[in-house]
Amino acid sequence: MQTLSDEQSLSHYGRDWTRFWPARPSKVVFPETVDEVVELVRQARADGQALVPSGGRTGLSGGAVAAHGEVVVSMERMRKLIEVDEFEPSICVQAGMTVGAVQTAAAEHGLFYPVDWAAAASSQVGGSIATNAGGIRVLRYGMTREWVRGLKVVTGTGELLELNRGLIKNNTGMDLRQLMIGSEGTLGIIVEATLGLLPTPPEASVLLLGFSGLDALMPALAELRQGLSLSAFEFFDRRCIDHVEAALGRGFPLDADACPYYAVVEFEDPGQQNQEAALARFEALMEAGHVLDGTLSQSGAQAEELWAWREAISESIAPRTPYKNDLSVRISRVPAFLEALDALVRERYPDFEVLWFGHIGDGNLHMNVLRPEDWSTEDFHAAGRELSPAVFELVQRYEGSVSAEHGVGLLKRDDLHWSRSETEIELMRAIKRQFDPDGILNPGKVLPG
Amino acid sequence: MQTLSDEQSLSHYGRDWTRFWPARPSKVVFPETVDEVVELVRQARADGQALVPSGGRTGLSGGAVAAHGEVVVSMERMRKLIEVDEFEPSICVQAGMTVGAVQTAAAEHGLFYPVDWAAAASSQVGGSIATNAGGIRVLRYGMTREWVRGLKVVTGTGELLELNRGLIKNNTGMDLRQLMIGSEGTLGIIVEATLGLLPTPPEASVLLLGFSGLDALMPALAELRQGLSLSAFEFFDRRCIDHVEAALGRGFPLDADACPYYAVVEFEDPGQQNQEAALARFEALMEAGHVLDGTLSQSGAQAEELWAWREAISESIAPRTPYKNDLSVRISRVPAFLEALDALVRERYPDFEVLWFGHIGDGNLHMNVLRPEDWSTEDFHAAGRELSPAVFELVQRYEGSVSAEHGVGLLKRDDLHWSRSETEIELMRAIKRQFDPDGILNPGKVLPG
Structure with a gap:
């Protein structure tokens, strides 16, 4: 088994996309x-x-950070495609295969793995x-959990579990597979997975819409859902636009000052047969005063261009080392929650630039507070x-x-109690002890010390 | 709190649809x-x-049987509708509400709870x-697990857990809600649930098809899936037909001797706009030799009549106290498995009448061996x-x-090891101890002694 322990490898493999902890694995x-x-x-x-x-x-929560002399177990040499079953359809792979490679392998068989980010x-x-992962x-396909049909996992006692073996229906006691999903490496090392696939979905078109205000978002989602088969409803506030314009080097296709909120709305549109239905919904939303401006993609290339206004946000603001939170509430409560939270941040830190974007159709909001250019990263994170x-x-x-899709890792470990009761946390600790009695798997992650 | 302990109540509330164990609760x-x-x-x-x-x-596995002086905790007085959220859409109810009442309440709001049996x-x-429950x-909507957005549960220590609170996305450590789903009362008492709903689906039509043989079923499913939006693919063998004819008092609409296997295939058909597509698939299957006979419903009433040939099977054979097994394998393996199993039973008991039916599109087969009229129930179950x-x-x-959807209960407890490893069973025992350290919740169920 290859082992690396040079400085560069330790630093490379010792951390994830977070930058708050030192990378100090032993090998x-x-x-x-x-x-x-x-x-x-x-x-x-x-x-x-x-x-x-x-x-x-x-990861964005430090779940894969090795800051205390741990041994990093990299799965990148275990990336074999084991089987594509075109009939079920499903795909079986080693755990180190990338999700992108799974998507590609599925596409080569005329199939589709729908979880994407x-x-x-x-x-x-x-x-x-x-x-x-979400x-x-x-909105359309659910999170990774819904696509996992089977898992091979090595527990903290070195035992190999073969969980559910690709079955659709299996009511033989506790579904331990579900515990592994979202366990962030604290219960076992996932070595192999069988994932459900779908037939290739029909082509999609994209509406880019500008909204009159926060309270227009939910009625608009309801209206659009009626006549169209939505696959995404991704919102962002107007403050995001400047950053993306700078990053992409092109201008926003709508009047960026006209609306406080915008959304990329993707819907199934085989042979562009739903364009008329989409325009009818768009006009109804204009008439109701919910939508003030908008444009509809006329081709796949245009759809991609419109998507960029949502997809490029995160990267465009990375230089401002934002203080991020990945929050969710029940869908109906999104507008009230967003308004209250926005007011809270503005009251405490009136000079901070606060950006909102996310998966509002799932109740999931990404809050990003940007570091003022003249603040140091340290001071800013202290304020955060x-x-x-x-x-x-x-x-x-x-x-x-407090963590809708990014997980807990090191970042939210001490904040778990805001979303989970003390009894729940105690139960999680107890379950962890059964799978990993010596606490050798990802110690210090997820569960508060 | 009302308490009953008269003989009739003890016998009524002490058992489920199984009849293998005495009903002996204390109250x-x-x-x-x-x-x-x-x-x-x-x-x-x-x-x-x-x-x-x-x-x-x-239940069909004895999960709710009280045979040893237990106290039965009936939830039938906790059947309040708490809230329907038309926007999300979701429904929150007390645990004792019937699933039928949930379906009705959803329908009153123009919504749909899709799990049905x-x-x-x-x-x-x-x-x-x-x-x-499955x-x-x-085939189309998944099992109950996929619709549970939130659960309130009282554990064996009398603590109330509020799990997931109706959120779509929530990656804050282990999803304990998933452990409760399928736990058969061994980890906690479910007192309240929030379930996801759907918009009312379009009207459906039904094809009743006769197949040339076992190996025609899977290609036919693949072919039908191509052009139609299937919501059910339920098969049964020809031996079921006599029993259902006797129970319904009407004749089978196809030639019952022509084919070894039949299936009820339901597909979305708003305004009957997919009838032509369905007939095209039917003809393609006839040409390929997979299908030998068939009929297509022309109305909702006809669709219901065709459904009856599948739905009435279980009840029609109940007087023959069948030896039942609810089995599943991966979908692709169904034909080979069914053939091997059918051969095995026929070899051991050539005189037994063996019926097959089930949810073949999910890999789930119900095997029913009928008691010969001249055998006693006791002798027959011994043979089973x-x-x-x-x-x-x-x-x-x-x-x-060994239990695709009926669960484990008392019936399959000692057979769990055929589908789950010793390590898995030990982990389940250990988890049970965390939720119910004194073993007061449904003792003796699910886990082998």
Whole structure:
């Protein structure tokens, strides 16, 4: 089994997309078979050696960070395609295959893996399952959880579990597969997965719409859902536009000052047969005063151009090292919650630039507070940490989640109590002990110390 | 809190649709509030009193049987509709509401709860979640698990958990809600649930098809899926027809001797606009030799009449006290598995009448061996028990499930090992101890002693 321990490798494999913790693993190992994973967990257990299961490291919560001399178990040499079953349809792969490669392999068989997000090309299947990845089409297809039909996992005792074996129906006691999904490497190392696939969906078109205000978003979603088969409803506020214009080097196709909120709305449109229906909905929304401006894609290329106004936001603001929160509430509560939270941040820090975007059709909002150019990263993050309890208290009051899709990792570990009760956290600790009695799997992640 | 302990009530509330165990609870209690459930669990814990959580008792595995002096906790007085959220859309109800009442309440709001099966009208929501009920439209809509957005549960320590609170996205550590789904009352008593709903689906039409043989079923399913939006693909063998004819008092609409297998195929057909597409698929299947005979419903009433040939099977054979097995394998393996199993039973018991029907599109087969009229129930069930290990050994060889949708209860408890490894069973036991340290919740169910 290859092992790396040079400085550059330690730093590269020791962290994810977060930059808040130092990368200090003791080494990085690259198993190539399930047996090697079993063997290395058993050895680690004997040695009391902490392990950090490691995928594409695109996480945003520090779940794959190795800051305390852990051994990083990189799955990148276990990326074999095991089988595509065109009939079911499903795909079986080793955990280190990227989600992008799964999407490509499915497409080669005229099939479709529907979970998708900006980092899917470099994210690995194991990591996407361990964090129950969501993304841009949850509205239509749900999160990763719904597509996992089978899992092979090595527990913290070095035992191999074969969970559910690709079955659709299997009511034989607790579905342990569900515990592994979203466990962020704390219960086992995922080594193989069987994922459900779909037939290739019909072509889609995109509406870019400008809204009169926050309270127009939900009626608009309801109206659009009536006549169209929606696959995405992704909103962003007007403040995002400047940043994306600068990043893309082109102008926004609507009047960027006309509306406080915009949305990219994707709907199924085979042979462009639903364009008329879309325009009818658009006009109804204009008449109702919910929508003030909009445009409809006339081709796949145009649809992609419109998508860019939502997809490029995160990267365009990265230089401003934003203080991010990935929050959710029940869908009906989104407008009231967003208004209350926006007011709270503006009151405390009137000079901060606050951007909102996200998957509003799932109740999931990404809040991004940008660092003022003249603040240091340290001071700014201190201000963010100071702000957090008030944000989370509001999330709790709205019975929401402090991590809708990014997971807990190191970043939200001490904030778990805002969304989960003490009894729940105790139960999670107890369950963790059953799968990993010596606490060698991703210690310090997810569960508060 | 009302309590009953007369003989008739004990016998009525002490058992489910199975008839293999005596009904011997010590009493039946009827809590009306969550607080009363909490209080009674705490008291039971203090007294070391075993409880059997009890819904509509339509289960087929003895999960709700009280045979050893347990207190039956009937949820039938907790059947309030708490809220319908038309926007999300979702419905929040107390656990004792029937699934039929949920379907009706949804319909009154122009909405649809898609999980459906023969006993849905009398099954309760709590029980349907505790057994992760499947049914006739899993092919299209999945099992109960996919529709549970939030759960309130009282654990074996009398603590109230509020799991997931109706959120779509919530990646804050282990999803304990998933453990409760399918736990058959062994981890907690479900007291309230929030379920996702759908808009009312378009009208459907039904094809009744006769197949040339086992190996025609899967290509036919693939062909039909291409051009039609299928909501059910329910098969049965020709031996079922005599029984249903006798029960319904009318003749089968096709030549019942012409084909070894038949299927009821339901597809979306708003305004009957897909009739031509359906006939085209039907003709293609005739040409390929897969289908030998068939008929297409011309109205909702006709569709219901065709459905009856599948739906009435179970009841029509009940007087023959069948030896039943609810098995599943991966979809692609269904034909080979069914052939092997059919051969096995016929070889061992050439005189037994073996009927097959089920949800073949989900890989789920119901095997029903009928008691010969001149055998006693006792002798016949002894023969069934003798046959079981060979059946389950075959299930194991095909990596299938010994209980696809009926759950484990008392009936399959000692057969769990055919589908789950010893390590998995140990983990389940350990998890059970965390939720119910004194073992007062449905003791003896699911987990082998």
